[in-house]
Amino acid sequence: MNALLLVGTGLIGGSFALAARAAGLFERVDGMDANPAALAAARARGIVDAPGAAIEPTAVCIATPVGSIAEQVALAAERHPQAVIFDVGSVKAPAIRALRAQGGLPPAFVPCHPVAGSERHGADAARADLFEGCSVVVTPVAETNAAVIAQVSGWWRDIGATVTRQTPETHDCLLAATSHLPHLIAFALMEMLGDVDDATLRRAVGGGFRDFTRIAAADAAVWGDILHENRDQVLRWVEALAPRLVVEEDKAALAQRIAAARAKRVRLDA
Amino acid sequence: MNALLLVGTGLIGGSFALAARAAGLFERVDGMDANPAALAAARARGIVDAPGAAIEPTAVCIATPVGSIAEQVALAAERHPQAVIFDVGSVKAPAIRALRAQGGLPPAFVPCHPVAGSERHGADAARADLFEGCSVVVTPVAETNAAVIAQVSGWWRDIGATVTRQTPETHDCLLAATSHLPHLIAFALMEMLGDVDDATLRRAVGGGFRDFTRIAAADAAVWGDILHENRDQVLRWVEALAPRLVVEEDKAALAQRIAAARAKRVRLDA
Numbered sequence: 001m002n003a004l005l006l007v008g009t010g011l012i013g014g015s016f017a018l019a020a021r022a023a024g025l026f027e028r029v030d031g032m033d034a035n036p037a038a039l040a041a042a043r044a045r046g047i048v049d050a051p052g053a054a055i056e057p058t059a060v061c062i063a064t065p066v067g068s069i070a071e072q073v074a075l076a077a078e079r080h081p082q083a084v085i086f087d088v089g090s091v092k093a094p095a096i097r098a099l100r101a102q103g104g105l106p107p108a109f110v111p112c113h114p115v116a117g118s119e120r121h122g123a124d125a126a127r128a129d130l131f132e133g134c135s136v137v138v139t140p141v142a143e144t145n146a147a148v149i150a151q152v153s154g155w156w157r158d159i160g161a162t163v164t165r166q167t168p169e170t171h172d173c174l175l176a177a178t179s180h181l182p183h184l185i186a187f188a189l190m191e192m193l194g195d196v197d198d199a200t201l202r203r204a205v206g207g208g209f210r211d212f213t214r215i216a217a218a219d220a221a222v223w224g225d226i227l228h229e230n231r232d233q234v235l236r237w238v239e240a241l242a243p244r245l246v247v248e249e250d251k252a253a254l255a256q257r258i259a260a261a262r263a264k265r266v267r268l269d270a
Numbered sequence: 271m272n273a274l275l276l277v278g279t280g281l282i283g284g285s286f287a288l289a290a291r292a293a294g295l296f297e298r299v300d301g302m303d304a305n306p307a308a309l310a311a312a313r314a315r316g317i318v319d320a321p322g323a324a325i326e327p328t329a330v331c332i333a334t335p336v337g338s339i340a341e342q343v344a345l346a347a348e349r350h351p352q353a354v355i356f357d358v359g360s361v362k363a364p365a366i367r368a369l370r371a372q373g374g375l376p377p378a379f380v381p382c383h384p385v386a387g388s389e390r391h392g393a394d395a396a397r398a399d400l401f402e403g404c405s406v407v408v409t410p411v412a413e414t415n416a417a418v419i420a421q422v423s424g425w426w427r428d429i430g431a432t433v434t435r436q437t438p439e440t441h442d443c444l445l446a447a448t449s450h451l452p453h454l455i456a457f458a459l460m461e462m463l464g465d466v467d468d469a470t471l472r473r474a475v476g477g478g479f480r481d482f483t484r485i486a487a488a489d490a491a492v493w494g495d496i497l498h499e500n501r502d503q504v505l506r507w508v509e510a511l512a513p514r515l516v517v518e519e520d521k522a523a524l525a526q527r528i529a530a531a532r533a534k535r536v537r538l539d540a
Contacts, residue, residue: 115476135473164473174474182482188514190531203405203434204448206385211481212452216535224525231517238515244458245508247501255494261460265486
């Protein structure tokens with residue numbers, strides 16, 4: 001029997017388990033979570049069959065906050081030496097560095113990042129279709145077993161995702177710009193508006209602001225971890241962005257800049 | 271017959287005309303636009319009955335880019351001395367200052383800003399329900415006729431909006447933070463990502479990035495004008511934001527900051 005052990009039963013892990021079970025990849029899903037309420041929610045939704053590793057897992061999905069991925073991968077490799085291990089964290093290089101420093105990277109561990117998410121969180125928000133059409137970046141390294149990379153990549157494809165490979169460093173640099181920096185900005189903007197009372201703020205915002213700041217409602221613990229782990233890359237992009245936060249006195253130059261930025265954004269939806 | 275003259279037949283003006291006609295406020299809408307294609311689109315959609323002011327208007331709605339509002343208000347006051355005049359611009363104080371400097375603010379002019387919009391633009395994107403549940407900020411000044419303020423405010427309420435009054439300066443300061451700065455950031459972020467090729471970028475973005483940068487697809491000319499007119503206020507908020515674009519080394523302090531920002535954002539939807 002193919003069994004999945006889900007370590008971290010939140011939005012991303014829960015959605016993978018739902019999707020993978022629906023696709024017939026696993027007949028059984030066991031789950032662990034440091035938060036008993038999160039595990040209970042995942043069991044109540046039928047995402048998890050039993051707590052702990054009731055039977056020996058075929059695969060272990062590490063879906064904890066990024067700060068504990070290295071520790072959880074090492075634990076899984078020790079406890080389940082036959083299992084394929086993968087994670088779903090938003091930052092890749094620090095966990096890989098930590099594993100190498102503390103005794104080596106398990107060959108059966110495939111670092112993955114499904115570029116999906118939501119300002120919602122927890123198993124209650126999990127959806128079997130979260131990864132349909134989603135981009136999954138896989139960042140294997142020299143130690144990673146090639147057959148295991150192919151197997152895990154196949155699972156992602158089976159649940160509707162597109163898989164690409166990058167180095168952990170390229171991934172972390174790019175995602176710092178496209179995801180971590182936007183989150184930092186959205187948090188900083190809401191913090192900056194802390195002195196504006198809620199009623200006044202509500203009258204001053206439209207759909208544009210609501211869309212722009214939606215990610216500021218994301219889970220604080222998850223995002224504290226991500227920003228902390230990828231701090232250097234995020235701060236490099238802050239430095240790259242800062243000189244662009246200007247309004248040119250020259251109206252034509254300003255309009256030209258905006259037009260180029262707009263064209264780049266429009267192409268993203270093309 | 272109550273007739274509206276629409277000066278600027280884009281998204282906001284077109285939506286006001288559609289909504290106001292549906293609410294029975296005007297039986298006829300005439301329209302003008304510096305761009306013949308925009309006027310043709312508004313006529314094709316039945317927003318505008320005839321070009322120019324075919325009959326003497328009861329009201330003139332100035333819905334041009336903010337850089338030309340003062341000029342258009344002065345023209346409307348000269349040509350249609352019996353008409354109520356209002357605008358829908360995102361920046362209020364500069365046009366008021368310009369009108370005062372060039373011969374006085376017409377008492378029948380009510381500065382308005384419906385806090386609505388879309389990354390779409392043009393009459394094709396106009397919707398009769400754009401202002402339902404929308405916040406409209408009215409910024410009358412000492413010269414403004416009280417009866418006319420009440421009349422224009424009533425029109426906005428009749429099409430579903432909530433009306434509040436602010437000074438032009440308070441409005442411009444607040445909207446610089448909630449709308450103009452987010453647009454500047456979204457444009458700057460897309461500009462910063464200009465060197466990342468489109469295919470790579472597409473694989474590195476999820477729904478969070480798409481929501482965050484949606485406003486970067488807004489009309490370049492409209493936004494060049496807004497940022498130019500409200501430049502000083504926007505740059506003050508850039509200075510307020512910059513020191514917050516940090517990632518604390520202290521993980522607990524970082525998590526606390528994020529939790530407070532998150533709570534502020536969540537309350538906005540409460």
